[in-house]
Amino acid sequence: MSSFDLTEDQQDCLQELINVAMGQASDQLARYLDTFVYLKVPSIEQVKSEHLFETLNQDLKATAVVSQGFFGYEGIRGEALLMYQPQDSHRLADLLGYEADELTFDEQIIDLSSILTTTFLNVFASQIDNQMSYSAPRLLSANQGTISEHLNQQSFNWDLALKVRISYQVTDYSFNCDMVLLIPEEAINNIKAVIDRILEDF
Amino acid sequence: MLDELCINISNRLNTGILILDNNYNIIMWNRFLQVHANKEDNHVEGKSVFTVFPELPRRWLERKLSSVVQLKTQSFCGWEQRHHLFELSHSRPITTDSHFMAQNCTFLPVEVEGDVERICILIEDVTDVCHYQTQLNKALEELAISNRIDGLTQAFNRKHWEECLAKEFSRARRYQHDLALVMLDLDHFKLLNDTFGHQGGDMVLIETAKTIDKLLRMGDLFGRYGGEEFAVILPNTDLEGAEEVAERIRQAIAKSAINHQDRRISVTASIGVAVIDSDDSRYEDLISNADTALYQAKATGRNRVCLAKEAVEI
Known part of the structure; x- marks a missing residue:
């Protein structure tokens, strides 16, 4: 167990915060998108940089990936990756409430990514009396190749990250995607401090 | 404040x-x-x-x-x-x-x-x-093109042409499509170089490439295989169709005379044609079959087209 590992209490507390945030985010998204949005039980784990692909890749062959950075008070920051399978994405404009000719496919997934990421993180932030700011979402690569092909050419300058993976399902539009929040090592301690404060109050 | x-x-x-x-x-x-x-x-x-x-x-x-x-x-x-x-x-x-x-x-x-x-x-x-x-995207595009093209003749270079052949070969295998290969070599090119100089030789290569290019259909893949050797991949084409294309190329080259420094240069080509068959497990087999036919054309008098099957029978 590394010094960055969460204790069982910390893990439970984070899980609970995320569950509540997921519920509220799902509610807000449903109202905005005018359809039910299901969020599957999240997985929380720590990943080493060399194992990131194995934990992301799994069965995803062709994937579009959108990255968006976030930061709040108390040193909380990280990067959100939204991953899409092309076969799930053909009715996105419809889902988002745009006319299909108003925006390109790239813009649709960037737009949706931003909505999913910021909605979830805003609610999460309010749970911990925080407030998030975001970088512009960026399409790392459109529907071609695997995630590892998009990212493999880089050597990372981090070793450990906290990984939270949440799956979104919009059944009316047979749409699925995965959101992976990655919090780098230095920020994990900051998150732990926030969690400890909440646990004390509790 | x-x-x-x-x-x-x-x-x-x-x-x-x-x-x-x-x-x-x-x-x-x-x-x-x-x-x-x-x-x-x-x-x-x-x-x-x-x-x-x-x-x-x-x-x-x-x-x-x-x-x-x-x-x-x-x-x-x-x-x-x-x-x-x-x-x-x-x-x-x-x-x-x-x-x-x-x-x-x-x-x-x-x-x-x-x-x-x-x-x-x-x-x-x-x-x-x-x-x-x-600007960067434009430079990358230009780089990608110059990576595929032979600078002198503007045909595909050997490396890119072979990559195309590998792709077409596996596609033809997978979907049971026809695939033909035409390889041609200019006759007595060394003599031509000695007579007209290397600039004359280059001119012949450039003009020959233009002549061939005009006769091809969309989807045919034309490359410079070696010094004076060219090759054309003909997807969805059987032996008969490929022979027709090869014959048309041979005639067009033989007919065209190239003006170089007030002299007229004539040139002919020997051509080998092969089609994919069930024995070919690699695209290199197709090349070597076409190559054998090409040497047959050279050996039997030049300025002619030989088919791989004939070449094997002889």
Whole structure:
């Protein structure tokens, strides 16, 4: 167990915060998108940089990936990756409430990514009396190749990250995607401090 | 005091700040926008953003802004998706060819006691980034082309041509399609070089490549295989069809005379033709079959077409 590992209490507390945030985010998204949005039980784990692909890749062959950075008070920051399978994405404009000719496919997934990421993180932030700011979402690569092909050419300058993976399902539009929040090592301690404060109050 | 400082700073920022109320009327903008929109304050404040900037895609932007208000969250629009939203001048008017400012826009909800009462739009000038990215993309495209093309003849180079053959070969195998290969070698090219010099030889290669290229269909893949050796991949073509193409190429080359320094150079070609057959497990087999036929054509008098099957039987 590394010094960055969460204790069982910390893990439970984070899980609970995320569950509540997921519920509220799902509610807000449903109202905005005018359809039910299901969020599957999240997985929380720590990943080493060399194992990131194995934990992301799994069965995803062709994937579009959108990255968006976030930061709040108390040193909380990280990067959100939204991953899409092309076969799930053909009715996105419809889902988002745009006319299909108003925006390109790239813009649709960037737009949706931003909505999913910021909605979830805003609610999460309010749970911990925080407030998030975001970088512009960026399409790392459109529907071609695997995630590892998009990212493999880089050597990372981090070793450990906290990984939270949440799956979104919009059944009316047979749409699925995965959101992976990655919090780098230095920020994990900051998150732990926030969690400890909440646990004390509790 | 702090208000004054904020206004002072906001007017000196190299970023546009535009604040709208819930009905999309403009409450405030900073100097950056005033200058680049080239409009006066009193024609702008209190007016709808869609009146002041009629170029905005209204339906799309209203939906976008509704997400900001309803979800109380930031939203973005980058230059790579939309070059610009607002028609503004920019900071590289002299040294780039961009008419309007390329923009990254951020839409921020401004909450008052939990409700979004205003929307703040931040507009960054990324004309510079856009300019260099466009140049980079152009350079990469040119590089990709020069990586595929033989500089002298403008046919595909050997490496790219072989990659094409490998792809066509496996496609033909997978879908049980025909695939033919035509390989040709100019006759007595060394003698021609000795007689007319290397410039004469180069001229022959260039003109021969042009002659062949004109006879091909879309989808045929034409490359320079070696010094005076060319090769054509004919997808979905059987032996008979390929022989016809080869014969047409042979005749066209033999007929054309090339003018070089007041002399006329004539040249002929020997051609080998092969088609994919069930024994070929690798694309290299197809090449060596066509090659065998080509040497057969050379051995039996040159300026003729030989088919791989014949070559094997002989």
